[in-house]
Amino acid sequence: MPRTYIKKKTQKYDEDSLKEAVKEVDNGSSVYAAARKYNIPYETLRRWSENPPKTPGSGKATVLSKEEENYIVEALLYAAKCGYPLDRKDLQYMVCSYVKSVGRKTPFKDDMPGYDFLRGFEKRWAHELSKRKPEILTKARAEGLSQFVVDEFFKIYEQVLVENGLENHPERIFNLDETGLGTDPTKGKVFVP
DSSP: OOOOOOOSSOOSSOHHHHHHHHHHHHTTOOHHHHHHHHTOOHHHHHHHHHSOOSSOSSSOOOSSOHHHHHHHHHHHHHHHHTTOOOBHHHHHHHHHHHHHHTTOOOOSGGGSOOHHHHHHHHHHTTTTOEEEOOOOOOHHHHTOOOHHHHHHHHHHHHHHHHHTTOTTOGGGOOOOOSTTSOOOTTSSOEEEO
């Protein structure tokens, strides 16, 4: 069965009308009068005038703020730029470890974001992220190591060190090999710009 949410009611007012109604209540009008004038449900206007929600629009607020999600998107784009794009499982682990590291009580079942979170995240950031099946690296491309390629690598490496302020901090640079890194990129779809 498809997991597509069908909205049960359509909103009969827009965000500007709501802001105008809240201003009117703040200026001394009754909640009831402003609600009737702008065709906004009484309870909605009362809630917005007493204690405005942190996020505009209807529905539950997202687990992470827009700013926090933006950092995660930047990390996904950076990983793709470096040649190691991440998939949904990596995104789940990234969000899980972030929520734990900031000491926030996790709202996820088994501490791991589920399918609905992932779909919502993908929809919210569809203008910056797309998903595609990764290409297999051919043997000819993998063996295409030349002096030019090595020089380019070190130019990019030096740029990354400067961008991240690591040129005088060797204790923050780690060396690793491909053990533990997925070498078969065709497992699933990954996030790319």
